[in-house]
Amino acid sequence: MTTSEILTHLGEDREKYFNAIAPPIIQTSNFAFDSLDDFRRGFSDEWGTHLYSRGNNPTVQILRKKVAALEAAEDALVVGSGAGAMNLAILANVKAGDHVICMKNPYSWISKMMTNFLPKFGVEHTFVDATKIENIENAIRPNTTFLMLESPNSLTFEIQDLKACAALAKKHGITTCIDNSYCSPLYQQPIELGIDISCHTATKYLNGHSDVVAGVICGTKKMIRKIVELEYMTFGPTISPNDAAMIIRGMRTLELRLQRTSESALKIAEWLDTHPKVEKVLHPFLPSFSQHKLAKQQMKGCGGLFSVYFKADSKEKMETFVSKLERFLLAVSWGGHESLVLPMVTFYGIPGKEDTTHPWNLVRFYIGLEDAEWLREDIENALLEI
Ligand SMILES: *Cc1c(COP(=O)(O)O)cnc(C)c1O
Numbered sequence: 001m002t003t004s005e006i007l008t009h010l011g012e013d014r015e016k017y018f019n020a021i022a023p024p025i026i027q028t029s030n031f032a033f034d035s036l037d038d039f040r041r042g043f044s045d046e047w048g049t050h051l052y053s054r055g056n057n058p059t060v061q062i063l064r065k066k067v068a069a070l071e072a073a074e075d076a077l078v079v080g081s082g083a084g085a086m087n088l089a090i091l092a093n094v095k096a097g098d099h100v101i102c103m104k105n106p107y108s109w110i111s112k113m114m115t116n117f118l119p120k121f122g123v124e125h126t127f128v129d130a131t132k133i134e135n136i137e138n139a140i141r142p143n144t145t146f147l148m149l150e151s152p153n154s155l156t157f158e159i160q161d162l163k164a165c166a167a168l169a170k171k172h173g174i175t176t177c178i179d180n181s182y183c184s185p186l187y188q189q190p191i192e193l194g195i196d197i198s199c200h201t202a203t204k205y206l207n208g209h210s211d212v213v214a215g216v217i218c219g220t221k222k223m224i225r226k227i228v229e230l231e232y233m234t235f236g237p238t239i240s241p242n243d244a245a246m247i248i249r250g251m252r253t254l255e256l257r258l259q260r261t262s263e264s265a266l267k268i269a270e271w272l273d274t275h276p277k278v279e280k281v282l283h284p285f286l287p288s289f290s291q292h293k294l295a296k297q298q299m300k301g302c303g304g305l306f307s308v309y310f311k312a313d314s315k316e317k318m319e320t321f322v323s324k325l326e327r328f329l330l331a332v333s334w335g336g337h338e339s340l341v342l343p344m345v346t347f348y349g350i351p352g353k354e355d356t357t358h359p360w361n362l363v364r365f366y367i368g369l370e371d372a373e374w375l376r377e378d379i380e381n382a383l384l385e386i
Pocket of ligand 1: 084153179181182200201203204213214215
C-alpha cells in the first residue's frame with residue numbers, strides 16, 4: 001500500500017458514517033450493549049470491541065490503523081504524549097531484577113525514567129555510546145532484558161546501526177525499542193529492520209501543526225495488547241477523540257510537509273556548512289557527518305532538524321546572534337509549520353538548574369514550511385553580528 005493511500009483512505013469505513021469524507025469525532029466516554037450476552041462478550045475482549053473510551057475509541061482507532069501501516073507494524077497504540085508512549089513501552093517490558101541498556105543522552109524524560117524511576121522498582125540501567133555496537137555488546141549482562149534506542153537523536157543526531165542492534169538483541173533474548181521521532185515512519189521503518197517496538201511523539205511530524213500533544217507505540221498485536229491490558233488501562237494516558245481527529249487531519253499532508261521541510265533544511269545546512277562563521281554543521285545527510293554512510297543506508301530522509309557549532313568568542317555574541325533572528329521562533333519542540341531555534345546558550349544560568357554540558361556555541365534549528373531563501377537570509381543577517 002502506498003503512503004498516500006494510508007494517509008488518505010486506510011482505516012476509514014465511510015459507509016458506516018453517511019459516506020462522510022472526514023472521519024466522525026465519536027466524542028463519547030462509553031458504549032451501550034444490546035443484550036447481556038453482548039455485554040459479556042465486550043468484557044471478554046475489551047480491546048477488540050467498543051466498551052469504554054479509555055480503552056478503544058473508534059476515532060482513535062482510525063489513527064491507530066494508519067500509524068501501524070506507516071510503520072509496517074501489526075498494531076499501534078495512541079497515548080497522551082510521546083514521553084508517555086516510550087515510558088509505557090519500557091515499563092511494560094521490565095520487572096524487578098532486570099537490567100536495561102539505553103543509548104546515552106536519550107530524550108530527557110527517558111533519561112529520567114532510567115535514573116529516577118526504574119531504580120524505585122529494582123531495575124538497573126547502563127547508558128552506552130551506542131554508535132558502536134561493541135559498546136552495547138559489552139554492556140549486556142545475564143539479566144539484561146531491554147535495549148532503548150533513539151536514532152538519530154534530536155540534537156546531535158548520533159545513529160545506531162538498527163539491523164545490528166536487532167540481531168544482537170535477538171541473540172540474547174533482549175526486547176528492543178526505538179524512539180523513531182526524528183525520521184517519522186516515512187523516513188525510517190525500524191520494525192522492518194528487526195526492532196521490536198517503534199515509538200513516536202505524534203506532537204512533532206505526525207500532527208505537524210503545533211496544536212496537539214500525543215504519542216504512539218507500534219509493535220506486534222501481542223506486544224500492543226500486553227501494554228494495553230496492564231500499563232495503558234492502569235495509568236489511563238488516553239487521548240481525546242478530538243485530538244485523534246486533529247492528528248488524522250494533520251497526517252493528510254505528512255508526506256508533503258516532510259518533503260518540503262527536508263529539502264529546505266538540507267539546502268540551508270549545505271549553505272551553512274561552507275560559511276566562514278561556522279565551525280561545524282550536524283546533519284546526517286551532509287557528507288561531512290561522521291555517520292553519513294550508515295544514515296544513507298538505513299534512512300530514507302532527514303526531515304527539518306540540524307544543529308550548528310558557530311565560531312563565536314563569547315556567550316554574549318551567541319546571545320546577540322539569537323536575538324537578531326527574526327524569522328525563527330525561540331521555542332522547544334519541532335515538526336510543525338513554523339521554523340524554530342533552540343540555542344544551547346539558553347541552558348546556561350537558568351535559576352535552580354545546573355548548566356548544560358553542551359557547548360554554548362551549539363544551536364539547533366528546525367526548518368518549517370516557510371520559504372527556504374527567506375529563512376536563509378535571516379540567518380545570514382544575524383551572522384553579521386558575531
Ligand atoms: C518531543 C520529543 C519526545 C517527547 O514527545 P512529547 O509528545 O512531547 O511527550 C520524545 N522524543 C523526541 C525525540 C522528541 O523530540
